[in-house]
Amino acid sequence: ETGVTQTPRHLVMGMTNKKSLKCEQHLGHNAMYWYKQSAKKPLELMFVYSLEERVENNSVPSRFSPECPNSSHLFLHLHTLQPEDSALYLCASSQRDTTTFHYGYTFGSGTRLTVV
Amino acid sequence: GEDVEQSLFLSVREGDSSVINCTYTDSSSTYLYWYKQEPGAGLQLLTYIFSNMDMKQDQRLTVLLNKKDKHLSLRIADTQTGDSAIYFCAVLPGGTYKYIFGTGTRLKVLA
Numbered sequence: 001e002t003g004v005t006q007t008p009r010h011l012v013m014g015m016t017n018k019k020s021l022k023c024e025q026h027l028g029h030n031a032m033y034w035y036k037q038s039a040k041k042p043l044e045l046m047f048v049y050s051l052e053e054r055v056e057n058n059s060v061p062s063r064f065s066p067e068c069p070n071s072s073h074l075f076l077h078l079h080t081l082q083p084e085d086s087a088l089y090l091c092a093s094s095q096r097d098t099t100t101f102h103y104g105y106t107f108g109s110g111t112r113l114t115v116v
Numbered sequence: 117g118e119d120v121e122q123s124l125f126l127s128v129r130e131g132d133s134s135v136i137n138c139t140y141t142d143s144s145s146t147y148l149y150w151y152k153q154e155p156g157a158g159l160q161l162l163t164y165i166f167s168n169m170d171m172k173q174d175q176r177l178t179v180l181l182n183k184k185d186k187h188l189s190l191r192i193a194d195t196q197t198g199d200s201a202i203y204f205c206a207v208l209p210g211g212t213y214k215y216i217f218g219t220g221t222r223l224k225v226l227a
Contacts, residue, residue, distance in 0.1 A: 004158075042219045043204070056214070090158050104149045104206070105215060107158035 003027065006091050006108035014116055015081060021111045023074040023091030031096040032074040033105070034066060037088040049074060050096045081115045088112050118142040120218035122205055127224045134192040136221045138205030141186065145207040148181060150190045153202040153220070162203075163190075192223075200225045 004025045013019050025032065034046040048056035049068040063085075065077040074091055092105040119141045128134045140148075146167050151159040165172045165179045165188075172179045178191040188207075192199055205218040 006158075043217045045214070048214065092159075104147075104151075104161040104164060105159070107151075107160070109156075109158045112156075 004091055004093055004106050004108040006089075006111050008111060009109065010112045010114075012114045012116060013078070013081065015083075017081075018077070018079040020078065021076040021089055021091075021113075023076075023108055025072055025074075025091075025093040025106070027093055027106055029093035029095050029106070030071050031094050032068060032071075033092040033094075034074065034076055035090040035092065037090055037110070039087075043090070047076075078113075081113075083115050086114045118207070118209055118216045120205055120207055120216050122203075122218040122221045124219065125222050125224070127226060128195050129226050130195060130197060132195055134190075134195045134199065134223055134225075136190045136192075136203050136205075136223065138188040138190075138218050139186055140188065140205070140207045140216070140218075142207060142209045142216070143183075143186065144210035146210045147208040148179075148188050149206040149208075149215070150177075150179065150188075151204040151206060151217075153204065155201075159204060195223075195225050197225045197227055199223060 007022045031050045033048050036044040046060045047066045052068050063080050067075040088110045090110045091108040094105045122138050149164045150162045152162045153159045163174050163177050165181050176193045180189045202220040202222050204220045206215045208215050
């Protein structure tokens with residue numbers, strides 16, 4: 001497999017469920033990101049992991065819990081979500097090195113989450 | 117903070133040229149990008165430009181950068197129905213690895 005792979009592609013969960021989103025990158029990148037994309041809103045950066053360490057958490061509610069066990073894998077654990085959390089969740093990776101050219105992010109196809 | 121703005125919608129006829137515009141506030145932006153998002157998919161990098169360039173051409177795509185006005189544009193020549201998508205402008209402020217994305221412009225190509 002190449003690029004950034006996200007699973008599952010679609011997820012429907014009740015407000016009391018616990019589920020996890022998975023992201024895997026095969027590009028040798030050392031930074032990974034979770035974004036939330038809601039209809040008619042800009043992309044919202046949720047979390048940034050660099051060298052497996054969380055370096056940013058943009059005021060995301062605690063019902064979202066990220067995990068980065070190694071540089072190739074990123075998870076987003078979900079529990080007691082609200083209907084307004086329904087969105088497309090995108091994972092991305094990049095190479096963290098400000099001294100060299102940035103080829104931009106590589107995004108996964110996203111997980112379409114619906115909270116009922 | 118840094119801000120990137122785009123118009124929300126653009127509609128063109130097949131075969132015409134499309135021009136998608138973007139303005140940004142961070143003058144230290146070193147790299148600037150255009151991404152394309154097709155329905156149900158993630159964002160795909162289309163093209164990029166260094167901040168020391170004014171123009172870059174890549175097949176049907178032309179990127180223009182006006183640093184003085186902090187304005188970036190993407191021109192798609194001979195627009196096809198397959199070009200219908202959301203186009204995101206993104207900038208990389210100097211000294212960081214975190215990109216700032218615009219709101220996206222939804223391009224609709226009419227047959």
